[in-house]
Each structure stands twice: as structure tokens, then as C-alpha cells.
Amino acid sequence: MTGLARVLAVVAGLAVTEPARAADDPSYTVLSFDELKGWEHDDHAAALDVFKETCPDMRDPDWLSLCALATNQKNARTFFELFFRPVLIEDGTPTLFTGYYEPELNGSRERTDKYRYPLYRKPDELNGQLYYTRREIEEDGVLDDKGLEIAWIDDPVDVFFLHIQGSGRVKFEDGSYLRVGYADKNGHDYRSVGQELVRRGIYTRHQVSAQVIRNWVKRNPEAGRKLLWHNPSFVFFREVSQVPPSRGPLGAMNRSITAMRSLAVDPDYVPLGAPVWIEKAGDTPMRRLMIAQDTGSAIKGAQRADIFFGTGDDAGIDAGKTRDPGRMVVLLPIQRAYALAPEGAG
Structure with a gap:
């Protein structure tokens, strides 16, 4: 996997269908920096440091x-004002900001009574075909005794959400860490457990979030396990040893991404590595310069973005609550900006 958001995009969208991708050709409008709300108050040096990473x-x-x-x-x-121009790229769909994060799980290198839920590496025989379902792997034990376990985790719900995010960090009791990344999946389509809770009448569509799902499964361990099996998709992992634990996980550019400065975008519209000014509305407005360093399978469209909130539970809670309108504006080299939108020059 090259990007954290690639496997299934964002936990916040588990129970909500993504908007259809517009068929319209994109439009390009060159703006002035004075038209970017809050531009003068941002920490541009922090954004520049992240830009230089990729x-x-x-x-x-x-x-x-x-x-x-x-x-x-x-x-x-x-630097940004002298060599770039803000370009508003639109394709007919409303702006949508969501969030994603890197889970941190408690684990062990060996199976114990406490740590008994495995993370598996890719089986040699998996080569693009449909493979065992989540239920067959977890209930029937079809992968037992194959030596595929990378680590053992203390919470099956944490394992499930790691499958959704696609990568994460495992913390061992001695204080050391192991970072894991996406290696492959079993070929089965993802099915939303959030939507299944809505279908059963347990929650309404607007009540469901990652935290709500997590809490329900923990309150109902037997029914919760079966709920997770509603999603047959299953992810296999690999050890990511080239990234120090103190740094962020790898994004789509194969470089570490940075909390609250890295953004997942649709590269059909936004060049990977480009600075992107975001004006996120909602309960927690955000106006800052971010860098497009990641992608996601549900991140489709000119005004669609996924904000990387960081590592751990707090980041996961903030990411899971994020589903907001607003506006995103791409900073492009001056000649490229005016080539795309010659009528907007001036």
C-alpha cells in the first residue's frame, strides 16, 4: 500500500455513501491570496517544511x-505568494472534507492470553484471486499454524479498524514500536458495518460513527464479532521498517506524512506534492495550508479531501467526527496556473 487512506478511505464515511463523481469537465479559476480566508494567520513555515519533504x-x-x-x-x-497562484478547481460536486488517522494498537510478538488477535502477513498463495472471508479466517481459523502472524493484538475491534485504515503502529509492552502497512487484501468487497447497524434499526444514519461502532461492539462482544464478519473484506500487512516510529506513516509519495499538514486528494485533479489551502467549515473550522501527499479509494473529485489527523485514539476520534463542507484551493506554479485558467488571469 502506498497511502494510508487507500484501502477504504475514512472511518467517518463508514455509514454514509460517498457522493457520485461528477461527469463535468473541471473548471479552473485563478484567485488572489487576498481571497484565501485566514491566509495571513497561518504558520506558512510549517507548511513549507512539509512541502520540502516530498x-x-x-x-x-x-x-x-x-x-x-x-x-x-x-x-x-x-515564497508561496511569489512563486504560486491559488487555483480553485471545481467539477460540479460540493466540497467534502473528512479525516483519517494512524491507529496505535497494543500488541505482542508472541500470543498470550491478553494478546490473541493476529495481524497477518500476505499468504504466498494469494495472487489476485478471491480468498477466504473475514469470518472464515477469524472464526474457522483457516490461517492457523501457517506462521503468518506479524504481531498479536489485545482488541479485535482495534484490528478491524486497522484493516479499514490500512496501516498503523503497534506498541509493545517494553515501549518499542512496530509499524505495519498494507500488503494485500482477500479480494472481497468492503461492506459497511455502520450501514448494517442502521439497517437493523439500532442507530440512525446520522448517529453512526467509528466511535459508536467501537462502543457497540465492546458492549455486545458476541453480536459485535458477528457484526464485524458482515464485512468479508480482510487485509494483510507488511512490516514497515524504513520509517522511524517518531515520524508519520508513509503516504502515497512513499514519504512520511505529517499530522494536520498532510492531505489525501484525488490526483486526477490535484498534483501529489502540491500545496493546498483548505477552508473547512463545521464545528471545528480549519483554515491552513496543507500538502497533498496521499490518496484514497473514496477520495474522488476536485473538491474532495481527507485530512490526516495523526496517530492514536485522540486523532482517531477527531478524524471520525470530520465530515464538513468548505473550499479547497490548489497552489500551482504561476505559469501552470495561468495556462489552466487564462481567463482568470488578472
């Missing part, structure tokens, strides 16, 4: 030249 991997000459200039910049705001 800009060397951008292959277009326009971007590479800006990357070279970024190396020795002392005034980050001036």
Missing part, C-alpha cells in the same frame, strides 16, 4: 525548480 519526488520541471528555491527560503509566506 517536492524532490515531483518530476515536472516547474515543480523541481520551485523545490530547489524552497531549500533556502527564510520567509515561507513570501
Whole structure:
């Protein structure tokens, strides 16, 4: 897996159908920096540091030249205002911001009475075909005694949500960590357990969130296990040893992503590595410069973005509550911006 959000996008969308992708050709409007609400109050230096993480991997000459200039910049705001132009890209669908995070699980290298729920590496015989379902693996034990276990976790619900996020960090009792990333899946389509709770009449559509699902399963352990089996999709993992535990997980550009500064986008509209100004509405408004460093299977459209909230439970709660309107504006090299929207120049 190359991006945290790729397997199933965001936990916040578990019980809600994503909007259909628009068929309209995108429109491009060049804005001024004065039209970006809150631009003058952001920490542009923090955004520049994150931009420099991935800009060397951008292959277009326009971007590479800006990357070279970024190396020795002392005034980050001036750098962005001097060499970029804000471009509003629209495709006919409303803006939607959601959130994702990196789960942190408690685990062990060995199975114990406390740690008994495995994370599996990819079986050798899995080569694109339909494989065993979640229920067959977890209830029937079809992978037992194959030596595929990477680590053992203390909570089956944590394992389930790790499958949704696609990667995470395991904390061992000695204080060490293991980061795992997506390796493959069993080929079965994802089925929303949130929607299943709504179908059963247990919750309404607007009540369901990742935390609500987690709490219900813990209150109803037997029925909860069966609820999780409603989703036949199952993910296999790999150890990600090249990323120090102190840094963020790898995004779609194969570089560490940064909490509250990295964004998952649709690369059909937004170049990976590009700065993106977001104006998120909702209960927790957010106006800041972020960098497009990740992708997601449900992140489709010019005005669709997934905010990386960080690692651990608190980040997961904040990510799970995020489903807000607003506006996102891509910062593009000046010549490219005006080539896309010549009528907007001026």
C-alpha cells in the first residue's frame, strides 16, 4: 500500500455513501491570496517544511525548480505568494472534507492470553484471486499454524479498524514500536458495518460513527464479532521498517506524512506534492495550508479531501467526527496556473 487512506478511505464515511463523481469537465479559476480566508494567520513555515519533504519526488520541471528555491527560503509566506497562484478547481460536486488517522494498537510478538488477535502477513498463495472471508479466517481459523502472524493484538475491534485504515503502529509492552502497512487484501468487497447497524434499526444514519461502532461492539462482544464478519473484506500487512516510529506513516509519495499538514486528494485533479489551502467549515473550522501527499479509494473529485489527523485514539476520534463542507484551493506554479485558467488571469 502506498497511502494510508487507500484501502477504504475514512472511518467517518463508514455509514454514509460517498457522493457520485461528477461527469463535468473541471473548471479552473485563478484567485488572489487576498481571497484565501485566514491566509495571513497561518504558520506558512510549517507548511513549507512539509512541502520540502516530498517536492524532490515531483518530476515536472516547474515543480523541481520551485523545490530547489524552497531549500533556502527564510520567509515561507513570501515564497508561496511569489512563486504560486491559488487555483480553485471545481467539477460540479460540493466540497467534502473528512479525516483519517494512524491507529496505535497494543500488541505482542508472541500470543498470550491478553494478546490473541493476529495481524497477518500476505499468504504466498494469494495472487489476485478471491480468498477466504473475514469470518472464515477469524472464526474457522483457516490461517492457523501457517506462521503468518506479524504481531498479536489485545482488541479485535482495534484490528478491524486497522484493516479499514490500512496501516498503523503497534506498541509493545517494553515501549518499542512496530509499524505495519498494507500488503494485500482477500479480494472481497468492503461492506459497511455502520450501514448494517442502521439497517437493523439500532442507530440512525446520522448517529453512526467509528466511535459508536467501537462502543457497540465492546458492549455486545458476541453480536459485535458477528457484526464485524458482515464485512468479508480482510487485509494483510507488511512490516514497515524504513520509517522511524517518531515520524508519520508513509503516504502515497512513499514519504512520511505529517499530522494536520498532510492531505489525501484525488490526483486526477490535484498534483501529489502540491500545496493546498483548505477552508473547512463545521464545528471545528480549519483554515491552513496543507500538502497533498496521499490518496484514497473514496477520495474522488476536485473538491474532495481527507485530512490526516495523526496517530492514536485522540486523532482517531477527531478524524471520525470530520465530515464538513468548505473550499479547497490548489497552489500551482504561476505559469501552470495561468495556462489552466487564462481567463482568470488578472
